Amino acid sequence: MKVVITGMGVVCSVAATVPSFARALREGRCGIGPVPDIGDGGPRLAALVKDFRFEDAVAARTSLPEELRQSALRAARRSPEPLKMDLVAAMQAFGDAGLHRCAPPADRLGLVVAGHNLSSGYVQDLYPKYENNPEYLPARFALHFMDTDRVATLSQVLGVKGEGYTVGGASASGNVGIVNGSRLVESGAVDVCLVVGATTDLSPMEKRGLATLGAVAGAGDAEPELARCRPFDVRHEGFVPGQGSACVVLEGEESARARGADVLAELAGYDLKLDGNSLPDPHEDGEAKVMAGAMAMAGVRPGEIDYVNAHATATPLGDEVEVRALGRVLGPAFGRPWVNATKGLVGHCMCAAGVVEAVATVIQIRHGFVHPNLNLRRPIDDGCRFVHGAAEPADITWALSNGFGFGGFNTSIVLRRPPHAP
Amino acid sequence: MNEDVIFETVKRNVLEVLPDLEPDRVTMTGTLTDLGANSVDRADVVTMTMEDLGLVVPIAEFRDVHDIASLVDLLKRQA
Structure with a gap:
């Protein structure tokens, strides 16, 4: 379904x-x-x-x-x-x-x-x-x-x-x-x-x-x-x-x-997996697994992902592990999708963050842009296509939105622009 | 403590809990239930009124309160 x-x-x-x-x-x-x-x-x-x-x-x-x-x-x-x-x-x-x-x-x-x-x-x-x-x-x-x-x-x-x-x-x-x-x-x-x-x-x-x-x-x-x-x-x-x-x-x-309701986006895939870890530290394996799992469920290939709404809370370890996991999942397409972090604008809304970011992702899909990473001057990775200080126009069909939590909670969802949308 | 002061305090809190209520409907002979207060609303009115008046009445003593007059009377006896 x-x-x-x-x-x-x-x-x-x-x-x-x-x-x-x-x-x-x-x-x-x-x-x-x-x-x-x-x-x-x-x-x-x-x-x-x-x-x-x-x-x-x-x-x-x-x-x-x-x-x-x-x-x-x-x-x-x-x-x-x-x-x-x-x-x-x-x-x-x-x-x-x-x-x-x-x-x-x-x-x-x-x-x-x-x-x-x-x-x-x-x-x-x-x-x-x-x-x-x-x-x-x-x-x-x-x-x-x-x-x-x-x-x-x-x-x-x-x-x-x-x-x-x-x-x-x-x-x-x-x-x-x-x-x-x-x-x-x-x-x-x-x-x-x-x-x-x-x-x-x-x-x-x-x-x-x-x-x-x-x-x-x-x-x-x-x-x-x-x-x-x-x-x-x-x-x-x-x-x-x-x-x-x-x-x-x-x-x-x-x-x-x-x-007779308008379809704003399709929730095409998702995955949720634990690391089996009681600590706050993120794990590249678990993060990569759920991104790959959500993409597999959606039937989308790495080279087709246009945009990633990253979990990216701005903790050094969290950001770095997420970028590495993205690199592992996307392979040669690593530099293709735009990547931004909504938390840089609205802070970390904690339990609400995933839904706030899903809404932000659907908005960007529908309005054809990616929002800025406001305070990004020197990126932690040169291969990743981060948005910088201003919004960019973007034609997004497939988007990934990640959410990771203390205690080894790894989640990723795939959102897709409905086929009939402009 | 003056009975009128206690009644006016009860009335103010009833109107805070049930803001859509016509103020004149709150009378000594009425009951909170008839005014549309549910069990939590009634408990709210009681705790708010106790706090406003600086009184402490053990919860068990409210068992026999059946209308606004008996609530005012109970609070008056503790004052």
């Missing part, structure tokens, strides 16, 4: 909708800014969502029925901000796919929320209240601290009554969600599946922990320069945390045709 993407949504540091994300990517707008020093040696930079007002974002979904918008406000008005962002991204994708006009029966609609440990920041914020007077913990706390609150609230608002759950794979969670969503559709468990890359609200303690491992750029610096996020540059030194959510709607080609 051909699985296709028929709807997309995104809320991140540079865009509140998919069309504005397309403009931001083309312009190479960067959402990274300074964050206050809390004196713990943690990140001093982050790509945060700016000026997000839930009521306004819901009101802006004018194509959706008033009743659905009211239901969103009622269900999530008092929820933590990250859930509100997920809901808005999901509402965008739901409307984009025309599910408010023509949807399968509620129990044939699925929902996969990609991510785990999503609300630790919220929990840490409430800790002082708990310490002072546990009786004053909000009654909703017991609902909101669970990752599954995202599944529950989104399913209530969007009327999802088929299969649904959270799935996790550290920084590869987004792709893990896309793989699971595709399998739900392929197996016939659901007709249509929303996959939401969930806004990951890390606590200061967790961010400090990541900085301890040397994974965060500019951690603890008094005045870190904003250009510190440098995927693929010899001066790369780690990732910058990003805030964001994204959603894709997956369904079979037949279902899309029957519903």
Whole structure:
């Protein structure tokens, strides 16, 4: 069965909708800014969502029925901000796919929320209240601290009554969600599946922990320069945390045709494999294996890949291992596809990253460009066709989007421009 | 503590939890359930009101609360 993407949504540091994300990517707008020093040696930079007002974002979904918008406000008005962002991204994708006009029966609609440990920041914020007077913990706390609150609230608002759950794979969670969503559709468990890359609200303690491992750029610096996020540059030194959510709607080609939904891209292949490794270090073998596996499933040859949306968090080891793995998989075609890193613009959206990057990839396929690697001056590899400081026009039929996570999670997906598209 | 102060605090929190509600519908004789509050909404109103008033009432004591008047009365006895 051909699985296709028929709807997309995104809320991140540079865009509140998919069309504005397309403009931001083309312009190479960067959402990274300074964050206050809390004196713990943690990140001093982050790509945060700016000026997000839930009521306004819901009101802006004018194509959706008033009743659905009211239901969103009622269900999530008092929820933590990250859930509100997920809901808005999901509402965008739901409307984009025309599910408010023509949807399968509620129990044939699925929902996969990609991510785990999503609300630790919220929990840490409430800790002082708990310490002072546990009786004053909000009654909703017991609902909101669970990752599954995202599944529950989104399913209530969007009327999802088929299969649904959270799935996790550290920084590869987004792709893990896309793989699971595709399998739900392929197996016939659901007709249509929303996959939401969930806004990951890390606590200061967790961010400090990541900085301890040397994974965060500019951690603890008094005045870190904003250009510190440098995927693929010899001066790369780690990732910058990003805030964001994204959603894709997956369904079979037949279902899309029957519903009269536009096909934005085909999810032509994927692969997901573990390294059998509890550490954060990436492995060339595992990365190469999933890229080759996803390409084999899609039936695409190395010389046909036009574009790679790399995982590329800008940690030295991560970038270098990914480029080596790409070299191994692409062989003589290594220098052919454009390669860029969306994390250089929107930061590392952690569990949401894979879905944010899938949306970025589909945008670039459809709009015929590749976005810049903003801070790339001296590439770590001369053979790889990195985009530099400005967007380039690109005719993309086949694209690869990678996601790798601490603990040996390797994922890769292949996206294809639909044959009838311009 | 004045009963009116307690009632007004309950009312403010009911309206925060149920913002679509007509304020005049919140009365001493009404129940939170009749106003459209679910079980978590009701628990939210109670915890928020306790915090606003600086009171701590053991959860078990809310068992016998059946309307806004008995909620106000329970809070008043603890004040």
